[in-house]
Amino acid sequence: MMPITTEPTILRGGEWLLQGSSADGVFTPERLTDEHRLIAQTAQEFVDNEVLPKLDQLEQKDWALARHLVKRGGDLGLLGVDVPEAYGGVGLDKVTSLVVSEKMARSASFGATFGAHANLTIVPIVLFGTEAQKQKYLPGLLSGEVLGAYGLSESGSGSDALGARTKATRQADGSFLLNGEKMWITNGGFADLFVIFAKVDGDQFTALLVERGWGVKSGKEEHKMGLHGSSTTALIFQDVKVPAENVLSEVGKGHKVAFNVLNFARFKLGAMCSGGAQAAIAESAKYAAARRQFGQPIASFGAIKHKIGEMVVRTYAIESLLYRTAGLVDARIAATPHEASDGSAALAAFEEYNVESSIAKVAGSEALNYVLDENIQIHGGNGYVRDYPAERHYRDARVNRIFEGTNEINRLLIPGMLIRRALKGDLPLIPAAKALQDELLGPPSMPSSDDGVLADERRAVDAFKKTALMIFGLAMQTYGQKLTDEQEVLMHLADITIDVFSAESAMLRAQAAVEAKAQRSALHTDAARVFVSDAGMRIEASARQALAAMVDGDTLRTMLAALRRLLKVTPVNTVAARRRLADAAVGQGGYPLA
Numbered sequence: 001m002m003p004i005t006t007e008p009t010i011l012r013g014g015e016w017l018l019q020g021s022s023a024d025g026v027f028t029p030e031r032l033t034d035e036h037r038l039i040a041q042t043a044q045e046f047v048d049n050e051v052l053p054k055l056d057q058l059e060q061k062d063w064a065l066a067r068h069l070v071k072r073g074g075d076l077g078l079l080g081v082d083v084p085e086a087y088g089g090v091g092l093d094k095v096t097s098l099v100v101s102e103k104m105a106r107s108a109s110f111g112a113t114f115g116a117h118a119n120l121t122i123v124p125i126v127l128f129g130t131e132a133q134k135q136k137y138l139p140g141l142l143s144g145e146v147l148g149a150y151g152l153s154e155s156g157s158g159s160d161a162l163g164a165r166t167k168a169t170r171q172a173d174g175s176f177l178l179n180g181e182k183m184w185i186t187n188g189g190f191a192d193l194f195v196i197f198a199k200v201d202g203d204q205f206t207a208l209l210v211e212r213g214w215g216v217k218s219g220k221e222e223h224k225m226g227l228h229g230s231s232t233t234a235l236i237f238q239d240v241k242v243p244a245e246n247v248l249s250e251v252g253k254g255h256k257v258a259f260n261v262l263n264f265a266r267f268k269l270g271a272m273c274s275g276g277a278q279a280a281i282a283e284s285a286k287y288a289a290a291r292r293q294f295g296q297p298i299a300s301f302g303a304i305k306h307k308i309g310e311m312v313v314r315t316y317a318i319e320s321l322l323y324r325t326a327g328l329v330d331a332r333i334a335a336t337p338h339e340a341s342d343g344s345a346a347l348a349a350f351e352e353y354n355v356e357s358s359i360a361k362v363a364g365s366e367a368l369n370y371v372l373d374e375n376i377q378i379h380g381g382n383g384y385v386r387d388y389p390a391e392r393h394y395r396d397a398r399v400n401r402i403f404e405g406t407n408e409i410n411r412l413l414i415p416g417m418l419i420r421r422a423l424k425g426d427l428p429l430i431p432a433a434k435a436l437q438d439e440l441l442g443p444p445s446m447p448s449s450d451d452g453v454l455a456d457e458r459r460a461v462d463a464f465k466k467t468a469l470m471i472f473g474l475a476m477q478t479y480g481q482k483l484t485d486e487q488e489v490l491m492h493l494a495d496i497t498i499d500v501f502s503a504e505s506a507m508l509r510a511q512a513a514v515e516a517k518a519q520r521s522a523l524h525t526d527a528a529r530v531f532v533s534d535a536g537m538r539i540e541a542s543a544r545q546a547l548a549a550m551v552d553g554d555t556l557r558t559m560l561a562a563l564r565r566l567l568k569v570t571p572v573n574t575v576a577a578r579r580r581l582a583d584a585a586v587g588q589g590g591y592p593l594a
């Protein structure tokens with residue numbers, strides 16, 4: 001077995017791939033404090049009572065209402081969760097950001113409005129703003145009087161964000177003249193303040209704070225597949241004069257702003273997906289209990305139980321990895337000496353856990369897509385018509401795989417960032433891969449004698465990590481610098497890495513629940529067992545394909561034999577476990593592990 005380390009105090013970003021973790025130190029939803037629960041309840045009541053009843057009005061593009069709702073969020077302190085008290089925020093931890101995002105998600109359109117304002121406008125100012133910028137802009141943004149938006153994408157540069165063509169030309173007095181056009185900007189139709197990325201003097205990618213009053217024009221509302229209750233427009237700049245003091249961070253450092261803000265936003269997007277999935281499970285569970293066919297509720301059919309059970313399993317895994325990551329980020333911030341008003345510790349922490357943020361984004365958006373697709377299926381014809389919310393959720397969620405960096409870009413980033421750290425010597429991935437190679441060539445080792453809670457799953461996760469190391473090691477050895485050209489192999493590596501983190505997070509949370517004798521610990525173990533069991537099959541499929549792409553003949557046969565030896569995982573009765581999870585969801589009328 002790999003050595004076990006207690007977290008969240010010790011592990012650095014990506015280190016979980018190289019060692020085991022103890023369930024004691026992992027943050028889980030069961031470890032929320034009363035303060036966390038109180039703010040979650042505030043956010044939930046706000047969405048239930050003030051946002052959801054107004055969804056149709058928002059979908060009619062009533063932007064005065066959207067503004068009013070953001071202001072209400074400000075009154076309740078929900079806009080200032082990530083803002084230090086010194087600047088008028090509530091200065092709470094990242095677990096709080098996570099619970100608020102989860103609750104806001106139940107209205108996807110308003111969640112997008114809220115996210116563009118709070119996560120993509122307020123957060124960059126907190127992290128990168130000068131004292132004067134913070135004093136000038138944060139009070140209005142926090143009260144919701146001033147609405148924010150974030151303009152990075154252009155018609156010619158989406159994934160390739162640094163290829164932006166919007167220009168900021170320096171004037172003799174130090175100010176800039178902004179010219180160009182941004183595309184698909186959330187809150188674009190009504191925001192007052194924009195974080196805009198432009199090239200200064202031809203090639204210096206720079207973030208600027210731009211007020212609408214200086215001449216920013218909005219394009220028409222886009223006709224979107226979903227999120228009809230959120231504004232998405234182009235932004236047009238024609239000789240918009242931006243004062244010198246409105247550079248956010250420094251000229252030429254726009255990439256730092258953009259990428260760090262995205263690290264944070266991706267994590268929150270994962271949280272929103274988790275919240276959306278939990279809400280959809282409630283819809284499915286209630287519908288399946290009420291809808292009768294062949295003289296019985298459809299919830300009694302095994303095929304439906306499978307779907308609801310699997311919805312719970314996937315949601316459990318993303319929820320587990322999100323809370324674990326939030327715990328790591330908070331521990332890192334707490335361990336970094338800093339003034340409460342200083343955002344640099346949070347900035348460094350999100351940079352440290354950028355792999356985990358990308359995992360949260362990809363795993364969260366794909367789990368949500370699965371859940372919402374099955375939600376429609378469980379609703380049958382009613383899932384396809386507008387009388388039920390299932391079809392709206394399905395349309396609204398699709399964009400989660402596209403914005404905040406597409407899932408392809410995030411998949412490339414996951415192994416890419418791990419390998420970069422390994423090459424810099426920050427993550428001992430290369431020696432670990434070499435040690436594994438020796439282990440695999442040597443005589444078979446005795447299986448561990450661990451017979452504690454979820455011991456088989458712990459052994460399986462250990463094997464998943466070794467599989468990941470085997471593929472990482474071989475890929476680096478085979479392609480060297482050219483690995484970046486081998487996107488298919490990188491995608492397999494990303495999928496394996498995502499499953500390792502998800503499976504281990506679910507397993508550790510379930511173990512913690514059993515050890516704490518939590519009320520529903522049997523359901524926790526069911527969810528973790530099913531996830532680990534299926535992750536094993538996915539990991540094996542990815543690893544086989546990656547191996548066959550890299551080696552052939554006897555080498556391939558030897559490596560496949562090593563893979564089989566590693567992944568000798570006894571299957572569990574996932575049918576029975578999913579049935580129990582589905583019955584619990586239907587019995588409770590909602591996500592049973594909340």
Ligand SMILES: Cc1cc2nc3c(=O)[nH]c(=O)nc-3n(C[C@H](O)[C@H](O)[C@H](O)COP(=O)(O)OP(=O)(O)OC[C@H]3O[C@@H](n4cnc5c(N)ncnc54)[C@H](O)[C@@H]3O)c2cc1C
Nearest residue numbers: 150151152153157158159184185186402403404406408409
């Ligand atoms: C509703 C909505 C709201 C949005 N809100 C905002 C906002 O508030 N602010 C903002 O700045 N932007 C926003 N966007 C834009 C969004 O961030 C971009 O659409 C996204 O980054 C993808 O860029 P693109 O559309 O140009 O796709 P492209 O970059 O053209 O990608 C097309 C396809 O090619 C793939 N691809 C691209 N490059 C690579 C590569 N190197 N390797 C492999 N595959 C690749 C992509 O993964 C994708 O599958 C929003 C978009 C939508 C739809």
